[in-house]
Amino acid sequence: MAATAAAGPGGGAAGGGPAEGGKTGGGAEKADGGDEEAADGEDAAVVSTGVKLRKVGKREGVDQPTAVFRAPKAGPEVDQPTTMLKVGETKAEDEAEVEQAEKGGKAGKGAGGESEAERTSKFVPLRGLDGPAAVKPKPAEAKPAEAGEEASQAKAAVPAPAAPADETAALPAAERTTQQPLPPLDLLAELTNTPPPPETxxxxxxxxxxxxxPLAILLLIVFxxxxxxxxxxxxxxALxxxxxxxxxxxxxxxPWPTEGQAxxxxxxxxxxxxxxxxxxxxxxxxxxxxxxxTIxxxxxxxxxxxxxxxxIDAKAQQDYENAGQESTVKVTEGQKISxxxxxxAIMLPSANNIARQLARWxxxxxxxxxxxxxxxxAAELGMENTTYTDPSGLKETTVSSAEDQVKLGKAVMEFETFSSVVRLPNYESTTSGRQEKNYNFLVPMYxxxxxxTGSTTKAGGNLLFAAEKVVDGEKQLIIGAVFGQHAPPILDTATARSKDLILRTQELLTSKPVVRKGDVVGHVxxxxxxxxxVVATKDVPAVGWPGLTVKLALDDGGKALPHQAKAGTKVGVLSVGDGTGDAVEVPVALQSDLAEPSFGARLQRIG
Incomplete structure (x- = not known):
C-alpha cells in the first residue's frame, strides 16, 4: 500500500518544486528523511503482520511480481497439516484501507513522481481455517516524504487483527473437512466421478x-x-x-425204538x-x-x-483195586501214560478210574x-438239556438228551485224535499189559x-454212534443216539436199535445233481x-433222501476276492447241505475277466 506524502514540521508543501523532476535541496533532504521514516514504518509493519513489503524504485513503470514473503521463525521444522493463512480484516476495514491507499498514491505521485502503474501488486491470501479469506488490496509502497508523515502513514498501513468471522456456514458441503472414511465403492465413485450402479x-x-x-469347480476337482x-x-x-x-x-x-429217546x-x-x-x-x-x-x-x-x-496217582490205583462193578483199567501209582x-482207556473199555484221573490232572x-x-x-455247544456232575457218568445226576449228545458227537469227531481212537475195536494198554476191548460191538462193522456206550440200572442201555457211507466219492458221516433202553440185555438192546437206524439211513442216502458244470450260480x-x-467248475450233487430240502450257499472260502482277475480264476466255493456242518462243496470260477471299477464308477461312489 502506497504511503501518502504530507508536509513535515520543517519542510515545504508537496508542491514546492517543479512538477517534472526539478529538485531542490530541501526536497531531497525531505525525501531522504521520508525514506528513513518509511523504512521505520515498514519494519513496524513486518513486526505486526509478518510480511515484508518490497519498495518500488522511482523509475519503475510497470507492476512487479508479487513480493516474496518471509515468515517469522517458530521453531524446528516438522511435518504439519496443511496450514490456512489467517483471515484478514472485515470488509469495512478493507474498503477504508483501499481508500487510504488511493489517497496516499496520489500524494506520492505528486511528491515522488510515481504513476498508478508503479504501485505493487495486491496479495490475496488463501482461505483461513474458519473460511475463505476476505480480499484485501495490496498497499502501495511509500514515496519519500517527511519523516513524521511517513511514520504516521506506515503505522496506519498496519492492519489490525480481524475479529473471527463466522464464514463456515457460507462454505459449500464439498469444501468442508470430514474425518469419516468413505466406503470403498463411494470412494471409487468420487475418484472416478462415476457413481456406483444401483443394486438389482x-x-x-x-x-x-x-x-x-470358482469355488464349486475347486470342490468338484477335490472331490x-x-x-x-x-x-x-x-x-x-452273491448266489x-x-x-x-x-x-x-x-x-x-x-425204525425207531419203542422206548426212551432216539x-x-x-x-x-x-x-x-x-x-x-x-x-x-x-x-x-x-x-x-x-x-x-474237555481234555x-x-x-x-x-x-x-x-x-x-x-x-498215575494213588487214587487211580485204589479206584482200580476197589472197582467192584465199575469199568476200570489196571494202573499202578507212578506209571506214566499219554x-x-x-x-x-475211557472211550473203549470205559475206565472210570482213568476218567477221574484225567479230571484231577x-x-x-x-x-x-x-x-x-x-x-x-456243553453250554457253548447249545446242549440245553445237559448237566454234568462227575467226569465218569456213574452218578445218576449226570443227565442229557439224545439230541444234545448228537451235537456233542459232531463237535468231538472233528478232533483227529478222538476219531482215530473210537473207530478201534481194541487197543494195547501200557498200564495193564494187555488188549483192552471196545464195548461198542458195532465197530468196525456196518x-x-x-x-x-453207556449203561447203568437207572440210565438203561445207551449208545451214541457214528457211521459212514460214501456217496459220489464223498464220505457222509451219520451220527445218532439211542438212550433209555431198559429191555434186557439193556446194552445189547441199545446196540440193536442203533444198528437198525444206521442201516436205514445208509439205504436212504442218495445223490442228485442240482447244478451242472458251467452253470452260472452267482456273481462277484x-x-x-x-x-x-461265476460258474460251477464241475457238477454239484445234492446228497439226501426223499422229501429232504437242502440249501445252496456261495462262499469265498475265507479268501479276499480280487479287484481284477482273468476268466477261469477260482474265487469261491458252492456248498449244498443244511448249512450247519460239512456239505458237498465244489469250486466256482469267473466266467469272464474281472476288471477294476472305472473312473466314472469311482466318482459315483457314495458310501
Missing amino acids: PLRTAVRRVKIWT AVVQSVRPLPEGTL TAEETYTFKGEEPAM TVTVDGIGSLGSYGEQKPIPIGSVAKVMTAY LREHPVKKGTEGERLT VKEAIE DSDGDEAAFVEKMNKY GVVGIK DDGLGSTTP
Missing part, C-alpha cells in the same frame, strides 16, 4: 455366480481326486441260482427226525465223551503225536473244577466208526455297481 436382483445374482462358481484315490471296497459273492433243492418223494419211515442226522445235510421226548435223562458212561472233549480242548494233541504225559492212551486235583469246565463247554459284486458272473 440380476446384478446380485451375477455377482454370486462369479464368486461361487474327483479323493474319489479316485479311495481304497476300493471289498468284493462280495443267483436257486437257494434250495428238494428231493422228490415222501418223507421215509425210520435221533439220527447226517452231518452237514440234515436230520432224519427223532423219537421220544427230548428231556434230560441219565446217560451213564456216555458222559465220558464230554470228558474227552482235548484244554490240552490239544497234534496230529501224529500222543500229546502230553500224565502220572493223553491219547488215557482217551483210549487237568485241574490240580480238583475234580469239581473240571466238572465246571464240562458244563461250560461202517460204524464210534462213538460210546465289486461294490460299485459292477458284477461278474
Whole structure:
C-alpha cells in the first residue's frame, strides 16, 4: 500500500518544486528523511503482520511480481497439516484501507513522481481455517516524504487483527473437512466421478455366480481326486441260482425204538427226525465223551503225536483195586501214560478210574473244577438239556438228551485224535499189559466208526454212534443216539436199535445233481455297481433222501476276492447241505475277466 506524502514540521508543501523532476535541496533532504521514516514504518509493519513489503524504485513503470514473503521463525521444522493463512480484516476495514491507499498514491505521485502503474501488486491470501479469506488490496509502497508523515502513514498501513468471522456456514458441503472414511465403492465413485450402479436382483445374482462358481469347480476337482484315490471296497459273492433243492418223494419211515429217546442226522445235510421226548435223562458212561472233549480242548494233541504225559496217582490205583462193578483199567501209582492212551482207556473199555484221573490232572486235583469246565463247554455247544456232575457218568445226576449228545458227537469227531481212537475195536494198554476191548460191538462193522456206550440200572442201555457211507466219492458221516433202553440185555438192546437206524439211513442216502458244470450260480459284486458272473467248475450233487430240502450257499472260502482277475480264476466255493456242518462243496470260477471299477464308477461312489 502506497504511503501518502504530507508536509513535515520543517519542510515545504508537496508542491514546492517543479512538477517534472526539478529538485531542490530541501526536497531531497525531505525525501531522504521520508525514506528513513518509511523504512521505520515498514519494519513496524513486518513486526505486526509478518510480511515484508518490497519498495518500488522511482523509475519503475510497470507492476512487479508479487513480493516474496518471509515468515517469522517458530521453531524446528516438522511435518504439519496443511496450514490456512489467517483471515484478514472485515470488509469495512478493507474498503477504508483501499481508500487510504488511493489517497496516499496520489500524494506520492505528486511528491515522488510515481504513476498508478508503479504501485505493487495486491496479495490475496488463501482461505483461513474458519473460511475463505476476505480480499484485501495490496498497499502501495511509500514515496519519500517527511519523516513524521511517513511514520504516521506506515503505522496506519498496519492492519489490525480481524475479529473471527463466522464464514463456515457460507462454505459449500464439498469444501468442508470430514474425518469419516468413505466406503470403498463411494470412494471409487468420487475418484472416478462415476457413481456406483444401483443394486438389482440380476446384478446380485451375477455377482454370486462369479464368486461361487470358482469355488464349486475347486470342490468338484477335490472331490474327483479323493474319489479316485479311495481304497476300493471289498468284493462280495452273491448266489443267483436257486437257494434250495428238494428231493422228490415222501418223507421215509425210520425204525425207531419203542422206548426212551432216539435221533439220527447226517452231518452237514440234515436230520432224519427223532423219537421220544427230548428231556434230560441219565446217560451213564456216555458222559465220558464230554470228558474227552474237555481234555482235548484244554490240552490239544497234534496230529501224529500222543500229546502230553500224565502220572498215575494213588487214587487211580485204589479206584482200580476197589472197582467192584465199575469199568476200570489196571494202573499202578507212578506209571506214566499219554493223553491219547488215557482217551483210549475211557472211550473203549470205559475206565472210570482213568476218567477221574484225567479230571484231577487237568485241574490240580480238583475234580469239581473240571466238572465246571464240562458244563461250560456243553453250554457253548447249545446242549440245553445237559448237566454234568462227575467226569465218569456213574452218578445218576449226570443227565442229557439224545439230541444234545448228537451235537456233542459232531463237535468231538472233528478232533483227529478222538476219531482215530473210537473207530478201534481194541487197543494195547501200557498200564495193564494187555488188549483192552471196545464195548461198542458195532465197530468196525456196518461202517460204524464210534462213538460210546453207556449203561447203568437207572440210565438203561445207551449208545451214541457214528457211521459212514460214501456217496459220489464223498464220505457222509451219520451220527445218532439211542438212550433209555431198559429191555434186557439193556446194552445189547441199545446196540440193536442203533444198528437198525444206521442201516436205514445208509439205504436212504442218495445223490442228485442240482447244478451242472458251467452253470452260472452267482456273481462277484465289486461294490460299485459292477458284477461278474461265476460258474460251477464241475457238477454239484445234492446228497439226501426223499422229501429232504437242502440249501445252496456261495462262499469265498475265507479268501479276499480280487479287484481284477482273468476268466477261469477260482474265487469261491458252492456248498449244498443244511448249512450247519460239512456239505458237498465244489469250486466256482469267473466266467469272464474281472476288471477294476472305472473312473466314472469311482466318482459315483457314495458310501
